[in-house]
Amino acid sequence: MVIKSLKLIDFRNYENIDFTFNPGINFIYGKNGQGKTNLIESLYLTTHLKSFRTSKISDLCAFSKKISTVQTSLLKQNVHHDVRITLHENLKRVLHNQKSVNYTSEYIKNFLSLLFSPDQLVAFKEFPLERRNFIDRILFRVDEKYFQRIKEFNRIRKQKNVLLRNRNKKEISVWNQLIAFVIPEIVNSREWIVKKINGVLAEIFCALTGRNISLEFYYGSDLKGKTDNSPESILRYLAEKLDQEIGNGYCLFGPHKDNFWMTLDGKKDRQTFSQGEYRVAYLSLQLAMNQIISSELGFKPILLLDDIFSELDDIICEKTVSYIIQSDNQVFITSTTIPERFKEIENTICIHAGKLSTV
Ligand SMILES: Nc1ncnc2c1ncn2[C@@H]1O[C@H](COP(=O)(O)OP(=O)(O)OP(=O)(O)O)[C@@H](O)[C@H]1O
Ligand SMILES: [Mg+2]
Structure with a gap:
């Protein structure tokens, strides 16, 4: 499955963005505090209808705003899906192909993303x-x-x-x-x-x-x-x-x-x-789960890899990039490392203060 485009309005530090992604690798580069994890969070929200960082919906709205919107256009097994999530104080309203979603358990059967995030890694290790x-x-x-x-x-x-x-x-x-x-x-x-x-x-x-x-x-x-x-x-x-x-x-x-x-x-x-x-x-x-999902359900989940490279040596970083490229998933990798280091990566997105641009 593929997230084709994403619109964010007043989501965390994103005031208003409308961005089209690559169906393969999206290497997202930016300095600390620019919005990399926030972007990953909005993509995770689209597939799981919850955040991996907070259980309070109001945390997702930009400071001093009351309403936030996350709108995505997805493609799964050649079928288009439009998803619009409106967050208002502690309420979440979801429209899937213009129809209201009443049961999260029904909705999340449609889509899947696998997340690697430093916070989840710690939680997995500890609990x-x-x-x-x-x-x-x-x-x-x-x-x-x-x-x-x-x-x-x-x-x-x-x-x-x-x-x-x-x-x-x-x-x-x-x-x-x-x-x-x-x-x-x-x-x-x-x-x-x-x-x-x-x-x-x-x-x-x-x-x-x-x-x-x-x-x-x-x-x-x-x-x-x-x-x-x-x-x-x-x-x-x-x-x-x-x-x-x-x-x-x-x-x-x-x-x-x-x-x-x-x-x-x-x-x-x-x-x-x-x-x-x-x-x-x-x-x-996570990559083993990716293979299991692909063979059991016949589609490839989206891989959300937030800050994977810190603490990994150069050899592992390069081998990981090569492995991910040949996996044929849509992948979002965030990093503070300059993308030029990875010769195989072609599509780079730069994040600066809640704004995205292709490099
Ligand atoms: N509700 C919110 N409204 C506005 N800004 C927010 C909100 N929540 C978080 N932020 C800000 O968004 C900024 C970017 O956060 P984010 O976690 O995405 O950074 P990052 O690019 O992943 O940085 P790092 O490389 O350090 O992990 C932070 O400065 C944070 O204070
Ligand atoms: Mg981050």
Whole structure:
């Protein structure tokens, strides 16, 4: 898929821009504080209907303005889409091909962008919740039923938490039966995607770094080693742990406690990866997702790569650019580094004080 053009009015530090992008690489160059991340944020908003930096819509409006507009023209599998997002105080109104969008979950099935941003990298490194969200965002797209299962799991867990706090043992057993049927399906989907990721991850990491060491992605299911993945065993396990859960007043076991991590030649990420290694491993993971989406859904997501080059050595930067160019996605790369460094890059956009120009 391709974002053909973008209009921004009073969005962050953009007063009024109307810009046409290249369907391949868009290398966006600018000094600190000029609007590179703001631009990436507006493109992410178009595909995910939320920001990756704030949950407050009003933060997106230019200072001292009340209304902001993000308007895009997109092309996906030869079909044109017009999207207009109006942000007004804390309300967001979305028009997709002139029709009002009422359900975000319906809208986001249409489009997908994969984001690399320094802030998301930190969150991914620090919080298991962020790693689960990362996996879930992709599974929602490639496995139709997965979204329903997670919704169901969260609904049951919420109800069970209330009952645990009220120490209502009899009713909890009923909800345990329901949850024991949903859990195996969530675990199976997560195992499936991790297997898919590992089918391509090591090769991508080698291509980006030139290093012949193996990068692997691991899934640590919370229930692994405690019970097998059948509803009967899970139910038995939860019954055994009932008093412990009542003591704590909330659900202690299940996919909401799952974790994911990476290893390089068998060594675990947080304990051993250098800053640059973590960065390029995370980028490899995003590019693995890109391949999975392309083969499962038949279209190429947009790659939003904000500030990828800092902390990476020259060899990795050059190999990354070569890899991205041959990936055939529409890509937005932002950098404070001068584009002349990368001979393969042809389309350069310069950002200065919220204004874009082609170089
Ligand atoms: N709501 C807003 N209204 C107006 N300006 C804003 C708003 N929010 C942020 N800004 C300003 O936009 C400017 C550009 O921010 P942005 O994060 O896009 O910079 P950047 O080009 O990515 O810089 P860096 O290279 O340091 O990451 C900043 O100076 C910031 O103060
Ligand atoms: Mg930035």
